[in-house]
Amino acid sequence: MAIFITSQRLEAIQQDTQLREKFLEELIDEYCHSILWLAFTYVKDQQLAEEVMQDVFLTCYNRIDAFRNQSSIKTWMYRITVNKCKDELRKKSLKNFLLKQGEDQNNLRSDQQHPGDLLVQEVEDELLAQRVMSLPLKFREVIYLFYFEEMQIKEISKTFGIKENTVKTRLNRGRRMLRKMYEKEGE
Numbered sequence: 001m002a003i004f005i006t007s008q009r010l011e012a013i014q015q016d017t018q019l020r021e022k023f024l025e026e027l028i029d030e031y032c033h034s035i036l037w038l039a040f041t042y043v044k045d046q047q048l049a050e051e052v053m054q055d056v057f058l059t060c061y062n063r064i065d066a067f068r069n070q071s072s073i074k075t076w077m078y079r080i081t082v083n084k085c086k087d088e089l090r091k092k093s094l095k096n097f098l099l100k101q102g103e104d105q106n107n108l109r110s111d112q113q114h115p116g117d118l119l120v121q122e123v124e125d126e127l128l129a130q131r132v133m134s135l136p137l138k139f140r141e142v143i144y145l146f147y148f149e150e151m152q153i154k155e156i157s158k159t160f161g162i163k164e165n166t167v168k169t170r171l172n173r174g175r176r177m178l179r180k181m182y183e184k185e186g187e
Contacts, residue, residue: 003030003073014065024061031074034149035081041133041144042085052084059084071158078145078159131181139174142167 003026005013013019035056039049059080067076132143145151145159146167153171157164 003027005067005069005073007069010064010067010069020061020064023064024057027060027073027077028057031077034074035077037148038078038081038141038144039085041140042082042137043088044133048088052081052088055084056081072155074151075155075159078151079161082141082160128178131178134181135174135177139170139177142170143174143178146171 013023032053036049036053039052039056040046043049043052056077060077067073132140135143141160142156145156146153151159153164153167156167160167
């Protein structure tokens, strides 16, 4: 069930702290798992994805005044999530760059964990989820939003600020990559 917000309700939420807190609870109930999954597809680290998710909801609470109701609240939240993930990845790559060259990078990755059973159980076929996660980011994100979040091509286009035809192309290429993975293993 998607959350729709009227102009009157948006105005009331922007002015009343109690309504804002109640609205935040609605957002968390509705989009918690989706935001977490989306964040994980970017950062590939459970703990970092959870931190991003919390930051997204905090941003939604603090910046509801910036929501103009020109897109769905879901699209707005996904855009925030993508931006926060990109920020985290930039920070992470900068940290890796600053590390001494002689350090073993594998030790850094040993702390990362596969997403918890709660997340994996939402995907019926774990193998498919792993293959989707192995796709390059630009294909992975549109495949995830289209199939797992059931977003329309137009919504995905708005979320990432790209043309609808670009979304369609990425979907087709991502599907071809997945098909090749299955064919390679004779499945």
